[in-house]
Amino acid sequence: xxxxxxxxxxxxxxxxxxxxxxxxxxxxxxxxxxxxxxxxxxxxxxxxxxxxxxxxxxxxxxxxxxxxxxxxxxxxxxxxxxxxxxxxxxxxxxxxxxxxxxxxxxxxxxxx
Amino acid sequence: xxxxxxxxxxxxxxxxxxxxxxxxxxxxxxxxxxxxxxxxxxxxxxxxxxxxxxxxxxxxxxxxxxxxxxxxxxxxxxxxxxxxxxxxxxxxxxxxxxxxxxxxxxxxxxxxx
Numbered sequence: 001x002x003x004x005x006x007x008x009x010x011x012x013x014x015x016x017x018x019x020x021x022x023x024x025x026x027x028x029x030x031x032x033x034x035x036x037x038x039x040x041x042x043x044x045x046x047x048x049x050x051x052x053x054x055x056x057x058x059x060x061x062x063x064x065x066x067x068x069x070x071x072x073x074x075x076x077x078x079x080x081x082x083x084x085x086x087x088x089x090x091x092x093x094x095x096x097x098x099x100x101x102x103x104x105x106x107x108x109x110x111x112x
Numbered sequence: 113x114x115x116x117x118x119x120x121x122x123x124x125x126x127x128x129x130x131x132x133x134x135x136x137x138x139x140x141x142x143x144x145x146x147x148x149x150x151x152x153x154x155x156x157x158x159x160x161x162x163x164x165x166x167x168x169x170x171x172x173x174x175x176x177x178x179x180x181x182x183x184x185x186x187x188x189x190x191x192x193x194x195x196x197x198x199x200x201x202x203x204x205x206x207x208x209x210x211x212x213x214x215x216x217x218x219x220x221x222x223x224x225x
Contacts, residue, residue: 043216
């Protein structure tokens with residue numbers, strides 16, 4: 001079936017380093033891909049999205065890259081900070097549906 | 113100021129009981145959702161309502177019944193609770209035609225014993 005998945009369940013980085021979280025998807029009908037951050041005891045929080053007709057989008061300290069050829073999505077976090085420690089989810093929105101299909105999540109641990 | 117609020121935050125109950133989780137959003141959004149997050153953190157859509165109308169009903173046991181009295185509220189009632197229902201349930205909202213961002217509540221941790 002259609003799925004969105006992540007390669008690495010846990011990523012540990014040093015404070016100040018750049019982080020890259022990867023995600024593979026399989027639904028070609030998705031019009032948007034979204035990254036969410038979930039801190040312990042809280043709900044997912046929107047970070048950044050990218051439309052399916054784009055290959056790169058930048059935000060504050062974050063960049064999302066979309067490679068439709070290999071159906072791969074990545075989130076790059078520059079100068080990772082302890083406050084970035086959380087579980088990160090990629091999600092996709094199918095054209096016509098309003099709900100999101102989430103990947104399985106990657107835990108980012110930032111070492112001081 | 114809370115955009116999407118759920119109550120209760122924690123719910124511990126015995127098997128066979130019936131319980132409800134309430135959700136309210138003050139963002140003026142027209143679409144609301146219930147997601148279930150299991151022990152492995154996997155998030156899955158359960159239901160979606162647009163302007164009080166059910167538009168998504170994933171493969172969820174009919175013991176789960178959502179109710180939307182108005183577009184700012186989406187409650188989840190669960191009958192005959194089972195051990196496997198233990199999870200964190202998230203309410204969310206978004207606006208059709210608006211940004212892709214869905215706003216999530218803080219979650220309700222349901223534990224069935």
